[in-house]
Amino acid sequence: MQCPRCHSTQTFKNGRRQDRQCYKCKKCGRQFLEFYQPWCYSNDVKQICMKMHLNGMSLREIERVTDIHHTTILHWLRKAREGLDSISNK
Numbered sequence: 200m201q202c203p204r205c206h207s208t209q210t211f212k213n214g215r216r217q218d219r220q221c222y223k224c225k226k227c228g229r230q231f232l233e234f235y236q237p238w239c240y241s242n243d244v245k246q247i248c249m250k251m252h253l254n255g256m257s258l259r260e261i262e263r264v265t266d267i268h269h270t271t272i273l274h275w276l277r278k279a280r281e282g283l284d285s286i287s288n289k
């Protein structure tokens with residue numbers, strides 16, 4: 200399992216919660232549930248992050264506010280840009 204905060208794979212099982220396996224990161228101490236993937240945020244969350252970025256916030260500032268790792272946000276921005284490019288090339 201990969202830590203959703205620092206993307207470290209040094210995680211260990213930390214009991215169960217609501218019938219799901221709970222994990223804890225050795226590196227940053229973040230607790231998270233099984234199936235929780237850093238790239239599985241809802242579209243609403245993505246839109247808010249991209250809006251903040253368009254309004255001039257840096258990825259690190261967005262990370263502080265939303266607790267979403269800046270590389271995750273960068274990944275969305277790249278994906279969004281690729282999508283726009285493929286539309287404009289048609």
Ligand SMILES: [Zn+2]
Binds near residue numbers: 203225
């Ligand atoms: Zn971590």
